Amino acid sequence: MLEIGDLSLRYGQHLALDQVNLRAAKGETVVILGANGAGKSSLLKSIAGMVKPVAGSSIALEGRVLTGRPAHEIVEMGVALVPEGRGIFGDLTVEENLLLGAYAKRARNGESSRRAFVYELFPKLAQRRAQYANTMSGGEQQMVAIGRALMSAPDFLMLDEPSLGLAPVVVTELFATLRRVRETGVGLIIVEQNVKVSLSIADRGYLMEAGRIVGEDTAEALLRDPAVQRAFLGMNTETSK
Amino acid sequence: MIVTAILAGLVLGGTYALIAMGLTLQYGIARIMNLAYGDMIITAAFLAFALYSGAGINPLIGLAIAAPAGFILGYAVYALMMHPLVARAKDRVSLETDSILATFGLLFVIQGVLFVIFGGNYTSYSYLNVPVTILGTNIAANRLLAFVLAVVIGGLLYLALTRTRWGTALRAVAVSPSSAALVGIDVDRQARFAFALGGALAACGGVVISMYQTFTAASGVVFTMKALIVVIMGGVGNVLGALSAGLILGLVETFVATYLDPGLTLAATYLIFLVILLWRPSGLFGRSAR
Numbered sequence: 001m002l003e004i005g006d007l008s009l010r011y012g013q014h015l016a017l018d019q020v021n022l023r024a025a026k027g028e029t030v031v032i033l034g035a036n037g038a039g040k041s042s043l044l045k046s047i048a049g050m051v052k053p054v055a056g057s058s059i060a061l062e063g064r065v066l067t068g069r070p071a072h073e074i075v076e077m078g079v080a081l082v083p084e085g086r087g088i089f090g091d092l093t094v095e096e097n098l099l100l101g102a103y104a105k106r107a108r109n110g111e112s113s114r115r116a117f118v119y120e121l122f123p124k125l126a127q128r129r130a131q132y133a134n135t136m137s138g139g140e141q142q143m144v145a146i147g148r149a150l151m152s153a154p155d156f157l158m159l160d161e162p163s164l165g166l167a168p169v170v171v172t173e174l175f176a177t178l179r180r181v182r183e184t185g186v187g188l189i190i191v192e193q194n195v196k197v198s199l200s201i202a203d204r205g206y207l208m209e210a211g212r213i214v215g216e217d218t219a220e221a222l223l224r225d226p227a228v229q230r231a232f233l234g235m236n237t238e239t240s241k
Numbered sequence: 242m243i244v245t246a247i248l249a250g251l252v253l254g255g256t257y258a259l260i261a262m263g264l265t266l267q268y269g270i271a272r273i274m275n276l277a278y279g280d281m282i283i284t285a286a287f288l289a290f291a292l293y294s295g296a297g298i299n300p301l302i303g304l305a306i307a308a309p310a311g312f313i314l315g316y317a318v319y320a321l322m323m324h325p326l327v328a329r330a331k332d333r334v335s336l337e338t339d340s341i342l343a344t345f346g347l348l349f350v351i352q353g354v355l356f357v358i359f360g361g362n363y364t365s366y367s368y369l370n371v372p373v374t375i376l377g378t379n380i381a382a383n384r385l386l387a388f389v390l391a392v393v394i395g396g397l398l399y400l401a402l403t404r405t406r407w408g409t410a411l412r413a414v415a416v417s418p419s420s421a422a423l424v425g426i427d428v429d430r431q432a433r434f435a436f437a438l439g440g441a442l443a444a445c446g447g448v449v450i451s452m453y454q455t456f457t458a459a460s461g462v463v464f465t466m467k468a469l470i471v472v473i474m475g476g477v478g479n480v481l482g483a484l485s486a487g488l489i490l491g492l493v494e495t496f497v498a499t500y501l502d503p504g505l506t507l508a509a510t511y512l513i514f515l516v517i518l519l520w521r522p523s524g525l526f527g528r529s530a531r
Binding site: 048049050070071072073075076080081083087088089090091092096099100101102103104105107148149152 | 406409410412413416417419420421422423424425426427428
Protein backbone atom coordinates (compact mmCIF):
# COMPACT_ATOMS: atom_id res chain seq x y z
CA MET A 1 0.00 0.00 0.00
CA LEU A 2 1.28 3.43 -1.00
CA GLU A 3 -0.27 6.03 1.26
CA ILE A 4 -0.08 9.76 0.80
CA GLY A 5 -1.41 11.99 3.54
CA ASP A 6 -1.81 15.77 3.59
CA LEU A 7 0.89 16.21 0.97
CA SER A 8 1.57 19.87 0.22
CA LEU A 9 4.24 21.32 -2.03
CA ARG A 10 5.34 24.89 -2.57
CA TYR A 11 7.28 26.45 -5.44
CA GLY A 12 8.14 29.76 -3.79
CA GLN A 13 4.80 31.51 -3.23
CA HIS A 14 2.88 29.08 -5.40
CA LEU A 15 1.11 26.23 -3.64
CA ALA A 16 1.40 23.42 -6.20
CA LEU A 17 -0.10 20.72 -3.99
CA ASP A 18 -2.60 21.42 -1.24
CA GLN A 19 -3.13 18.63 1.32
CA VAL A 20 -3.35 15.81 -1.15
CA ASN A 21 -4.55 12.45 0.17
CA LEU A 22 -4.22 9.39 -2.00
CA ARG A 23 -3.65 5.69 -1.64
CA ALA A 24 -2.91 2.82 -3.97
CA ALA A 25 -2.95 -0.83 -3.01
CA LYS A 26 -0.28 -3.21 -4.24
CA GLY A 27 -1.16 -4.37 -7.73
CA GLU A 28 -3.76 -1.67 -8.17
CA THR A 29 -3.89 0.67 -11.16
CA VAL A 30 -4.77 4.24 -10.30
CA VAL A 31 -5.22 7.09 -12.76
CA ILE A 32 -4.88 10.73 -11.81
CA LEU A 33 -6.86 13.06 -14.03
CA GLY A 34 -6.79 16.81 -14.18
CA ALA A 35 -6.17 19.82 -16.39
CA ASN A 36 -2.69 21.17 -17.12
CA GLY A 37 -1.26 22.78 -14.00
CA ALA A 38 -3.56 20.89 -11.64
CA GLY A 39 -0.49 19.48 -9.86
CA LYS A 40 -0.44 15.95 -11.27
CA SER A 41 3.24 15.99 -12.22
CA SER A 42 4.14 17.70 -8.94
CA LEU A 43 2.41 14.87 -7.11
CA LEU A 44 4.46 12.20 -8.89
CA LYS A 45 7.68 14.20 -8.47
CA SER A 46 7.01 14.53 -4.75
CA ILE A 47 6.52 10.79 -4.38
CA ALA A 48 9.68 10.13 -6.41
CA GLY A 49 11.73 12.46 -4.20
CA MET A 50 12.55 14.92 -6.96
CA VAL A 51 10.99 17.80 -5.03
CA LYS A 52 10.66 18.33 -1.29
CA PRO A 53 7.15 18.61 0.13
CA VAL A 54 6.39 20.94 3.06
CA ALA A 55 6.62 19.69 6.64
CA GLY A 56 3.64 17.70 7.80
CA SER A 57 3.29 15.87 4.50
CA SER A 58 3.49 12.13 4.64
CA ILE A 59 4.29 9.55 1.97
CA ALA A 60 4.63 5.93 3.05
CA LEU A 61 5.06 2.59 1.32
CA GLU A 62 3.98 -0.44 3.35
CA GLY A 63 4.41 1.70 6.44
CA ARG A 64 7.97 2.82 5.56
CA VAL A 65 8.38 6.58 5.33
CA LEU A 66 9.39 7.93 1.90
CA THR A 67 8.91 11.62 2.72
CA GLY A 68 12.09 13.66 2.45
CA ARG A 69 14.23 10.86 1.06
CA PRO A 70 16.34 11.61 -2.02
CA ALA A 71 15.19 10.26 -5.39
CA HIS A 72 17.79 7.50 -5.59
CA GLU A 73 16.61 6.00 -2.29
CA ILE A 74 12.97 6.00 -3.36
CA VAL A 75 13.89 3.74 -6.29
CA GLU A 76 15.62 1.43 -3.86
CA MET A 77 12.44 1.26 -1.81
CA GLY A 78 10.37 0.15 -4.76
CA VAL A 79 8.79 3.16 -6.43
CA ALA A 80 9.90 3.99 -9.97
CA LEU A 81 8.95 7.03 -12.04
CA VAL A 82 8.80 7.39 -15.81
CA PRO A 83 8.93 11.18 -15.89
CA GLU A 84 7.29 13.53 -18.33
CA GLY A 85 9.52 13.68 -21.38
CA ARG A 86 10.68 10.14 -20.51
CA GLY A 87 14.09 11.02 -19.04
CA ILE A 88 15.96 8.27 -20.83
CA PHE A 89 19.73 8.39 -21.35
CA GLY A 90 19.74 9.52 -24.96
CA ASP A 91 23.48 9.18 -25.46
CA LEU A 92 23.51 5.62 -24.17
CA THR A 93 22.31 2.49 -25.94
CA VAL A 94 19.06 0.67 -25.24
CA GLU A 95 20.99 -2.07 -23.49
CA GLU A 96 22.88 0.43 -21.33
CA ASN A 97 19.61 2.13 -20.38
CA LEU A 98 18.23 -1.21 -19.19
CA LEU A 99 21.49 -2.04 -17.41
CA LEU A 100 21.18 1.21 -15.46
CA GLY A 101 17.52 0.50 -14.79
CA ALA A 102 18.73 -2.37 -12.65
CA TYR A 103 21.27 -0.20 -10.82
CA ALA A 104 19.33 -0.36 -7.53
CA LYS A 105 20.42 -3.17 -5.22
CA ARG A 106 16.86 -4.48 -5.02
CA ALA A 107 16.95 -5.04 -8.77
CA ARG A 108 20.00 -7.30 -8.95
CA ASN A 109 18.19 -10.52 -8.08
CA GLY A 110 16.32 -11.79 -11.10
CA GLU A 111 17.80 -9.10 -13.35
CA SER A 112 18.20 -11.37 -16.36
CA SER A 113 14.67 -12.73 -16.20
CA ARG A 114 13.32 -9.18 -15.91
CA ARG A 115 15.39 -8.15 -18.92
CA ALA A 116 13.93 -11.07 -20.83
CA PHE A 117 10.44 -9.93 -19.81
CA VAL A 118 11.13 -6.36 -20.96
CA TYR A 119 12.42 -7.60 -24.31
CA GLU A 120 9.35 -9.81 -24.62
CA LEU A 121 7.06 -6.86 -23.82
CA PHE A 122 8.89 -4.69 -26.34
CA PRO A 123 10.35 -6.91 -29.07
CA LYS A 124 11.50 -3.77 -30.88
CA LEU A 125 13.93 -3.03 -28.07
CA ALA A 126 15.37 -6.51 -28.36
CA GLN A 127 16.11 -5.86 -32.04
CA ARG A 128 17.71 -2.51 -31.24
CA ARG A 129 19.78 -3.27 -28.17
CA ALA A 130 22.85 -1.52 -29.50
CA GLN A 131 21.05 1.56 -30.83
CA TYR A 132 21.50 4.93 -29.12
CA ALA A 133 18.23 5.82 -27.44
CA ASN A 134 18.03 9.35 -28.83
CA THR A 135 18.00 8.03 -32.41
CA MET A 136 14.69 6.22 -31.79
CA SER A 137 11.12 7.32 -32.40
CA GLY A 138 8.98 8.78 -29.62
CA GLY A 139 7.09 5.54 -29.08
CA GLU A 140 10.31 3.54 -28.93
CA GLN A 141 11.81 5.99 -26.46
CA GLN A 142 8.75 5.56 -24.27
CA MET A 143 9.37 1.79 -24.43
CA VAL A 144 12.96 2.36 -23.28
CA ALA A 145 11.70 4.54 -20.43
CA ILE A 146 9.13 2.00 -19.25
CA GLY A 147 11.53 -0.91 -19.74
CA ARG A 148 14.21 0.90 -17.76
CA ALA A 149 11.77 1.60 -14.92
CA LEU A 150 10.61 -2.04 -14.87
CA MET A 151 14.23 -3.18 -14.55
CA SER A 152 14.31 -1.66 -11.06
CA ALA A 153 11.78 -4.30 -9.92
CA PRO A 154 9.31 -1.69 -8.69
CA ASP A 155 6.31 -2.39 -6.46
CA PHE A 156 4.80 0.77 -7.90
CA LEU A 157 5.44 2.20 -11.33
CA MET A 158 4.45 5.83 -11.84
CA LEU A 159 3.98 7.16 -15.36
CA ASP A 160 3.71 10.87 -16.14
CA GLU A 161 1.74 11.40 -19.35
CA PRO A 162 3.06 8.32 -21.16
CA SER A 163 0.90 9.00 -24.22
CA LEU A 164 2.14 12.56 -24.73
CA GLY A 165 3.25 13.17 -28.31
CA LEU A 166 2.51 9.65 -29.50
CA ALA A 167 0.35 8.66 -32.47
CA PRO A 168 -3.06 7.17 -31.50
CA VAL A 169 -2.15 3.69 -32.71
CA VAL A 170 1.04 3.78 -30.63
CA VAL A 171 -0.98 4.89 -27.58
CA THR A 172 -3.29 1.91 -27.97
CA GLU A 173 -0.29 -0.43 -28.14
CA LEU A 174 1.31 1.27 -25.15
CA PHE A 175 -1.72 0.78 -22.93
CA ALA A 176 -2.11 -2.81 -24.07
CA THR A 177 1.46 -3.30 -22.86
CA LEU A 178 0.73 -1.52 -19.56
CA ARG A 179 -2.16 -3.92 -19.06
CA ARG A 180 0.34 -6.77 -19.26
CA VAL A 181 2.65 -5.00 -16.80
CA ARG A 182 -0.31 -4.65 -14.47
CA GLU A 183 -0.96 -8.39 -14.67
CA THR A 184 2.52 -9.02 -13.24
CA GLY A 185 1.34 -7.47 -9.99
CA VAL A 186 3.09 -4.09 -10.30
CA GLY A 187 0.98 -1.22 -9.00
CA LEU A 188 0.53 1.51 -11.61
CA ILE A 189 -0.04 5.20 -10.93
CA ILE A 190 -0.72 6.96 -14.19
CA VAL A 191 -1.09 10.66 -14.85
CA GLU A 192 -2.84 11.10 -18.18
CA GLN A 193 -4.60 13.53 -20.44
CA ASN A 194 -5.93 10.62 -22.43
CA VAL A 195 -8.75 9.86 -20.04
CA LYS A 196 -10.62 7.17 -21.90
CA VAL A 197 -7.74 4.85 -22.64
CA SER A 198 -6.17 5.29 -19.21
CA LEU A 199 -9.42 4.67 -17.30
CA SER A 200 -9.96 1.57 -19.43
CA ILE A 201 -7.02 -0.19 -17.74
CA ALA A 202 -7.48 1.40 -14.29
CA ASP A 203 -9.16 0.22 -11.10
CA ARG A 204 -9.70 3.65 -9.63
CA GLY A 205 -9.18 7.26 -10.50
CA TYR A 206 -8.63 10.60 -8.78
CA LEU A 207 -9.60 14.02 -10.08
CA MET A 208 -7.25 16.93 -9.41
CA GLU A 209 -7.89 20.61 -9.64
CA ALA A 210 -5.62 23.48 -8.56
CA GLY A 211 -3.41 21.25 -6.43
CA ARG A 212 -6.25 19.47 -4.65
CA ILE A 213 -7.96 16.13 -5.00
CA VAL A 214 -11.56 16.98 -5.85
CA GLY A 215 -12.93 13.54 -6.62
CA GLU A 216 -12.24 9.85 -6.31
CA ASP A 217 -14.11 6.87 -7.67
CA THR A 218 -13.83 3.54 -9.45
CA ALA A 219 -12.74 3.70 -13.07
CA GLU A 220 -16.13 2.57 -14.41
CA ALA A 221 -17.98 5.17 -12.36
CA LEU A 222 -15.61 7.91 -13.52
CA LEU A 223 -16.07 6.92 -17.15
CA ARG A 224 -19.85 7.35 -16.70
CA ASP A 225 -19.57 10.48 -14.54
CA PRO A 226 -21.09 13.44 -16.42
CA ALA A 227 -18.64 15.86 -14.79
CA VAL A 228 -15.69 13.82 -16.04
CA GLN A 229 -17.25 13.50 -19.44
CA ARG A 230 -17.78 17.24 -19.67
CA ALA A 231 -14.35 18.15 -18.38
CA PHE A 232 -12.16 15.55 -20.04
CA LEU A 233 -13.97 13.62 -22.71
CA GLY A 234 -15.28 16.58 -24.64
CA MET A 235 -18.87 15.33 -24.44
CA ASN A 236 -21.64 17.73 -23.77
CA THR A 237 -24.10 15.66 -21.78
CA GLU A 238 -26.81 18.34 -21.88
CA THR A 239 -27.19 18.38 -25.64
CA SER A 240 -26.36 14.78 -26.37
CA LYS A 241 -29.69 13.62 -24.95
CA MET B 242 62.34 11.18 -39.79
CA ILE B 243 58.64 10.62 -40.21
CA VAL B 244 58.72 7.48 -38.07
CA THR B 245 60.56 9.43 -35.37
CA ALA B 246 57.94 12.16 -35.51
CA ILE B 247 55.06 9.69 -35.34
CA LEU B 248 56.58 7.87 -32.37
CA ALA B 249 57.31 11.12 -30.53
CA GLY B 250 53.80 12.32 -31.36
CA LEU B 251 52.23 9.16 -30.00
CA VAL B 252 54.22 9.41 -26.77
CA LEU B 253 53.16 13.01 -26.25
CA GLY B 254 49.61 12.28 -27.39
CA GLY B 255 49.33 9.35 -25.02
CA THR B 256 50.21 11.64 -22.14
CA TYR B 257 47.69 14.23 -23.30
CA ALA B 258 45.02 11.56 -23.60
CA LEU B 259 45.75 10.31 -20.10
CA ILE B 260 45.52 13.73 -18.44
CA ALA B 261 42.50 14.72 -20.53
CA MET B 262 40.59 11.65 -19.37
CA GLY B 263 40.88 12.85 -15.80
CA LEU B 264 39.70 16.35 -16.66
CA THR B 265 36.80 15.05 -18.72
CA LEU B 266 35.68 12.99 -15.70
CA GLN B 267 35.86 16.02 -13.44
CA TYR B 268 34.18 18.36 -15.90
CA GLY B 269 31.74 15.96 -17.51
CA ILE B 270 30.56 14.07 -14.44
CA ALA B 271 31.31 16.23 -11.40
CA ARG B 272 30.54 19.33 -13.53
CA ILE B 273 33.49 21.17 -12.09
CA MET B 274 35.87 23.05 -14.36
CA ASN B 275 39.06 22.51 -12.43
CA LEU B 276 41.61 25.17 -13.36
CA ALA B 277 44.03 23.74 -10.78
CA TYR B 278 44.05 20.43 -12.65
CA GLY B 279 47.48 21.02 -14.20
CA ASP B 280 48.90 21.96 -10.82
CA MET B 281 47.71 18.64 -9.44
CA ILE B 282 49.63 17.05 -12.33
CA ILE B 283 52.78 19.01 -11.53
CA THR B 284 52.47 18.17 -7.83
CA ALA B 285 52.57 14.50 -8.75
CA ALA B 286 55.52 15.12 -11.07
CA PHE B 287 57.43 16.72 -8.19
CA LEU B 288 56.41 13.87 -5.90
CA ALA B 289 57.85 11.34 -8.35
CA PHE B 290 60.99 13.50 -8.68
CA ALA B 291 61.42 13.77 -4.90
CA LEU B 292 60.88 10.05 -4.40
CA TYR B 293 63.34 9.15 -7.17
CA SER B 294 66.15 11.63 -6.57
CA GLY B 295 65.63 11.86 -2.82
CA ALA B 296 64.99 8.27 -1.85
CA GLY B 297 65.86 6.34 -4.99
CA ILE B 298 62.31 5.09 -5.33
CA ASN B 299 61.48 3.83 -8.82
CA PRO B 300 58.92 6.06 -10.58
CA LEU B 301 56.74 3.00 -11.16
CA ILE B 302 56.46 2.65 -7.41
CA GLY B 303 56.08 6.43 -7.32
CA LEU B 304 53.07 5.95 -9.58
CA ALA B 305 51.59 3.44 -7.18
CA ILE B 306 52.00 6.02 -4.40
CA ALA B 307 50.90 9.08 -6.40
CA ALA B 308 47.70 7.61 -7.87
CA PRO B 309 45.96 6.88 -4.55
CA ALA B 310 47.37 10.13 -3.13
CA GLY B 311 45.82 11.98 -6.08
CA PHE B 312 42.53 10.22 -5.43
CA ILE B 313 42.57 11.27 -1.77
CA LEU B 314 43.59 14.83 -2.65
CA GLY B 315 40.80 15.04 -5.24
CA TYR B 316 38.32 13.66 -2.75
CA ALA B 317 39.40 16.15 -0.10
CA VAL B 318 39.29 19.10 -2.49
CA TYR B 319 35.78 18.10 -3.52
CA ALA B 320 34.56 17.61 0.03
CA LEU B 321 36.10 20.80 1.43
CA MET B 322 35.95 23.24 -1.48
CA MET B 323 33.55 22.00 -4.10
CA HIS B 324 30.73 20.50 -2.12
CA PRO B 325 29.65 23.82 -0.58
CA LEU B 326 29.55 25.28 -4.10
CA VAL B 327 27.57 22.31 -5.42
CA ALA B 328 25.13 22.54 -2.53
CA ARG B 329 24.34 26.18 -3.16
CA ALA B 330 24.50 26.18 -6.97
CA LYS B 331 21.15 26.89 -8.56
CA ASP B 332 22.09 25.33 -11.88
CA ARG B 333 24.99 24.02 -13.87
CA VAL B 334 26.08 27.40 -15.16
CA SER B 335 26.41 28.95 -11.72
CA LEU B 336 28.34 25.90 -10.51
CA GLU B 337 30.70 26.25 -13.46
CA THR B 338 31.32 29.93 -12.76
CA ASP B 339 31.86 29.36 -9.04
CA SER B 340 34.13 26.37 -9.59
CA ILE B 341 36.24 28.24 -12.12
CA LEU B 342 36.82 31.06 -9.63
CA ALA B 343 37.46 28.69 -6.72
CA THR B 344 39.89 26.45 -8.60
CA PHE B 345 41.61 29.51 -10.07
CA GLY B 346 42.45 30.38 -6.47
CA LEU B 347 43.49 26.82 -5.70
CA LEU B 348 45.85 26.93 -8.67
CA PHE B 349 47.91 29.68 -7.03
CA VAL B 350 47.85 28.00 -3.63
CA ILE B 351 49.29 24.76 -5.04
CA GLN B 352 51.74 26.64 -7.25
CA GLY B 353 52.92 28.76 -4.32
CA VAL B 354 53.53 25.72 -2.16
CA LEU B 355 55.48 24.04 -4.97
CA PHE B 356 57.62 27.19 -5.46
CA VAL B 357 58.45 27.27 -1.77
CA ILE B 358 59.42 23.61 -1.63
CA PHE B 359 61.09 23.08 -5.01
CA GLY B 360 61.94 26.59 -6.22
CA GLY B 361 61.32 27.90 -9.71
CA ASN B 362 63.94 25.96 -11.66
CA TYR B 363 63.34 23.50 -14.43
CA THR B 364 63.35 20.04 -12.91
CA SER B 365 63.92 16.63 -14.38
CA TYR B 366 65.49 13.34 -13.52
CA SER B 367 67.11 10.66 -15.56
CA TYR B 368 65.24 7.40 -15.46
CA LEU B 369 65.57 4.66 -18.08
CA ASN B 370 67.34 7.14 -20.32
CA VAL B 371 68.58 4.48 -22.72
CA PRO B 372 67.75 4.25 -26.40
CA VAL B 373 65.47 1.53 -27.70
CA THR B 374 65.21 0.82 -31.42
CA ILE B 375 61.72 0.61 -32.85
CA LEU B 376 61.00 0.48 -36.59
CA GLY B 377 64.57 1.50 -37.29
CA THR B 378 64.46 4.60 -35.15
CA ASN B 379 65.75 5.30 -31.67
CA ILE B 380 63.48 6.29 -28.84
CA ALA B 381 64.31 6.70 -25.15
CA ALA B 382 63.04 3.83 -23.04
CA ASN B 383 61.41 6.26 -20.59
CA ARG B 384 59.28 7.68 -23.39
CA LEU B 385 58.27 4.24 -24.48
CA LEU B 386 57.33 3.40 -20.90
CA ALA B 387 55.37 6.65 -20.63
CA PHE B 388 53.40 5.67 -23.73
CA VAL B 389 52.75 2.13 -22.51
CA LEU B 390 51.57 3.44 -19.14
CA ALA B 391 49.22 5.93 -20.79
CA VAL B 392 47.77 3.22 -23.02
CA VAL B 393 47.35 0.73 -20.17
CA ILE B 394 45.84 3.17 -17.66
CA GLY B 395 43.68 4.91 -20.27
CA GLY B 396 42.59 1.62 -21.81
CA LEU B 397 41.66 0.07 -18.46
CA LEU B 398 39.67 3.14 -17.51
CA TYR B 399 37.91 3.13 -20.85
CA LEU B 400 36.96 -0.52 -20.47
CA ALA B 401 35.75 0.05 -16.91
CA LEU B 402 33.63 3.01 -17.99
CA THR B 403 32.04 1.31 -20.97
CA ARG B 404 31.85 -2.37 -20.05
CA THR B 405 30.68 -2.29 -16.44
CA ARG B 406 27.49 -1.12 -14.75
CA TRP B 407 29.65 0.91 -12.41
CA GLY B 408 31.21 2.84 -15.30
CA THR B 409 27.96 3.13 -17.22
CA ALA B 410 26.43 4.72 -14.12
CA LEU B 411 29.24 7.30 -14.07
CA ARG B 412 28.59 8.12 -17.73
CA ALA B 413 24.86 8.29 -17.04
CA VAL B 414 25.51 11.14 -14.61
CA ALA B 415 27.35 12.99 -17.39
CA VAL B 416 24.41 12.42 -19.74
CA SER B 417 21.60 13.38 -17.35
CA PRO B 418 21.94 13.81 -13.58
CA SER B 419 18.19 14.01 -13.01
CA SER B 420 17.52 10.76 -14.86
CA ALA B 421 20.44 9.12 -13.07
CA ALA B 422 18.75 9.76 -9.72
CA LEU B 423 15.57 8.13 -11.05
CA VAL B 424 17.33 4.81 -11.60
CA GLY B 425 18.76 4.85 -8.10
CA ILE B 426 22.16 6.45 -8.73
CA ASP B 427 23.40 8.71 -5.93
CA VAL B 428 24.50 11.61 -8.13
CA ASP B 429 26.35 13.41 -5.34
CA ARG B 430 28.41 10.38 -4.52
CA GLN B 431 29.22 9.73 -8.17
CA ALA B 432 30.32 13.35 -8.61
CA ARG B 433 32.63 13.12 -5.60
CA PHE B 434 34.01 9.84 -6.87
CA ALA B 435 34.50 11.12 -10.42
CA PHE B 436 36.36 14.17 -9.13
CA ALA B 437 38.60 11.97 -6.98
CA LEU B 438 39.19 9.60 -9.88
CA GLY B 439 40.14 12.63 -11.98
CA GLY B 440 42.66 13.51 -9.27
CA ALA B 441 44.12 10.00 -9.48
CA LEU B 442 44.46 10.34 -13.27
CA ALA B 443 46.10 13.76 -12.89
CA ALA B 444 48.60 12.14 -10.54
CA CYS B 445 49.26 9.30 -12.99
CA GLY B 446 49.73 11.89 -15.73
CA GLY B 447 52.15 13.84 -13.55
CA VAL B 448 54.34 10.83 -12.82
CA VAL B 449 54.34 9.84 -16.50
CA ILE B 450 55.29 13.39 -17.53
CA SER B 451 58.10 13.50 -14.98
CA MET B 452 59.65 10.40 -16.56
CA TYR B 453 60.53 12.14 -19.82
CA GLN B 454 59.88 15.87 -19.61
CA THR B 455 61.32 18.82 -17.73
CA PHE B 456 58.85 20.81 -15.68
CA THR B 457 58.69 23.73 -13.27
CA ALA B 458 56.30 24.74 -10.52
CA ALA B 459 54.70 27.08 -13.06
CA SER B 460 54.05 24.41 -15.71
CA GLY B 461 50.62 23.50 -14.38
CA VAL B 462 48.69 26.01 -16.42
CA VAL B 463 50.13 24.63 -19.67
CA PHE B 464 48.83 21.15 -18.84
CA THR B 465 45.45 22.49 -17.75
CA MET B 466 45.12 24.22 -21.11
CA LYS B 467 46.27 21.19 -23.10
CA ALA B 468 43.92 18.91 -21.19
CA LEU B 469 41.06 21.36 -21.65
CA ILE B 470 41.69 21.57 -25.39
CA VAL B 471 41.70 17.79 -25.66
CA VAL B 472 38.52 17.52 -23.58
CA ILE B 473 36.72 20.01 -25.81
CA MET B 474 38.07 18.34 -28.95
CA GLY B 475 36.85 14.98 -27.73
CA GLY B 476 33.51 16.21 -26.41
CA VAL B 477 32.97 16.92 -22.71
CA GLY B 478 32.46 13.70 -20.76
CA ASN B 479 33.47 11.58 -23.75
CA VAL B 480 36.28 9.28 -22.64
CA LEU B 481 36.95 7.71 -26.03
CA GLY B 482 36.91 11.21 -27.51
CA ALA B 483 39.55 12.33 -25.01
CA LEU B 484 41.73 9.35 -25.91
CA SER B 485 41.55 9.99 -29.64
CA ALA B 486 41.79 13.77 -29.39
CA GLY B 487 44.82 13.46 -27.11
CA LEU B 488 46.66 11.34 -29.64
CA ILE B 489 45.70 13.74 -32.45
CA LEU B 490 46.96 16.75 -30.52
CA GLY B 491 50.25 15.02 -29.67
CA LEU B 492 50.81 14.09 -33.32
CA VAL B 493 49.92 17.57 -34.59
CA GLU B 494 52.22 19.27 -32.09
CA THR B 495 55.12 16.99 -32.93
CA PHE B 496 54.63 17.36 -36.67
CA VAL B 497 54.45 21.13 -36.44
CA ALA B 498 57.58 21.17 -34.29
CA THR B 499 59.43 18.81 -36.64
CA TYR B 500 58.41 20.12 -40.05
CA LEU B 501 57.50 23.78 -39.47
CA ASP B 502 58.98 25.41 -36.42
CA PRO B 503 59.04 24.38 -32.76
CA GLY B 504 57.98 27.93 -31.90
CA LEU B 505 54.67 27.36 -33.66
CA THR B 506 53.60 24.40 -31.49
CA LEU B 507 51.42 26.40 -29.12
CA ALA B 508 50.03 28.43 -32.00
CA ALA B 509 49.00 25.22 -33.76
CA THR B 510 47.41 23.90 -30.58
CA TYR B 511 45.28 26.98 -30.13
CA LEU B 512 44.42 27.10 -33.81
CA ILE B 513 42.93 23.61 -33.53
CA PHE B 514 41.12 24.71 -30.41
CA LEU B 515 39.62 27.74 -32.15
CA VAL B 516 38.59 25.78 -35.22
CA ILE B 517 36.81 23.18 -33.09
CA LEU B 518 35.13 25.76 -30.89
CA LEU B 519 33.82 27.53 -33.98
CA TRP B 520 32.77 24.57 -36.10
CA ARG B 521 32.33 21.58 -33.81
CA PRO B 522 31.55 23.03 -30.37
CA SER B 523 30.32 19.66 -29.09
CA GLY B 524 33.64 18.08 -30.03
CA LEU B 525 35.00 16.09 -32.95
CA PHE B 526 32.98 13.10 -31.92
CA GLY B 527 29.75 14.86 -31.10
CA ARG B 528 27.84 13.08 -28.39
CA SER B 529 29.03 13.05 -24.85
CA ALA B 530 29.67 10.05 -22.64
CA ARG B 531 30.49 7.42 -25.21
